[in-house]
Amino acid sequence: MAEATGAATAEPHETGDLTDGVRRRDFINIAALSAAGVGGAAVLYPLISQMAPSADVLAESTTEVDVSAIQPGQAIKAVFRKQPLFVRRLTPAEMEAADAVPLSALRDPQTLAERTKDGHHDLLVTMGVCTHLGCVPLGAAEGENKGEFGGYFCPCHGSQFDTAARIRKGPAPTNLEVPEYVFSPDGSTITVG
Ligand code: FES
Numbered sequence: 001m002a003e004a005t006g007a008a009t010a011e012p013h014e015t016g017d018l019t020d021g022v023r024r025r026d027f028i029n030i031a032a033l034s035a036a037g038v039g040g041a042a043v044l045y046p047l048i049s050q051m052a053p054s055a056d057v058l059a060e061s062t063t064e065v066d067v068s069a070i071q072p073g074q075a076i077k078a079v080f081r082k083q084p085l086f087v088r089r090l091t092p093a094e095m096e097a098a099d100a101v102p103l104s105a106l107r108d109p110q111t112l113a114e115r116t117k118d119g120h121h122d123l124l125v126t127m128g129v130c131t132h133l134g135c136v137p138l139g140a141a142e143g144e145n146k147g148e149f150g151g152y153f154c155p156c157h158g159s160q161f162d163t164a165a166r167i168r169k170g171p172a173p174t175n176l177e178v179p180e181y182v183f184s185p186d187g188s189t190i191t192v193g
Pocket of ligand 1 (some may be wrong): 132133157
């Protein structure tokens with residue numbers, strides 16, 4: 001009886017050791033990996049967070065642009081929150097062309113007046129980022145192709161924007177975005193953001 005009891009107890013004990021051993025090794029490996037992962041994350045996170053401005057800082061950053069020297073028919077390119085910004089002084093003919101388009105003909109209906117500030121309807125401020133897939137349209141620099149509608153032309157897939165930077169043809173779903181901005185009291189500068 002004693003032998004039988006011994007044999008009966010020995011077998012499960014051996015199996016138990018093996019199982020425990022595997023489990024212990026797995027646990028040690030898993031614990032080591034976890035520690036490495038946590039350590040890696042702990043070291044990387046401060047590095048990454050030091051390299052990139054926080055979302056708060058980026059969201060609050062503003063750009064000042066002196067618009068006093070921009071002549072009718074001219075545009076300048078600036079940078080706002082790391083993206084191109086177009087500031088364009090429209091000629092009377094460009095304003096008339098924009099006002100002559102019925103809203104029903106527009107994919108993203110907006111008047112020039114709605115896209116500019118009161119008293120400054122000749123100054124068009126938009127992001128220089130195509131609303132299709134984010135290319136930088138042509139038309140802000142002298143001699144660049146302004147497209148069929150005299151505004152901006154995106155060479156990536158052929159979107160055409162009019163003199164109010166509204167989408168008129170091609171795949172872009174919406175007008176070039178007008179960011180938040182204010183004029184200085186004397187009208188010489190805008191603060192974007
Ligand atoms: S990104 Fe401008 S047309 Fe596609």
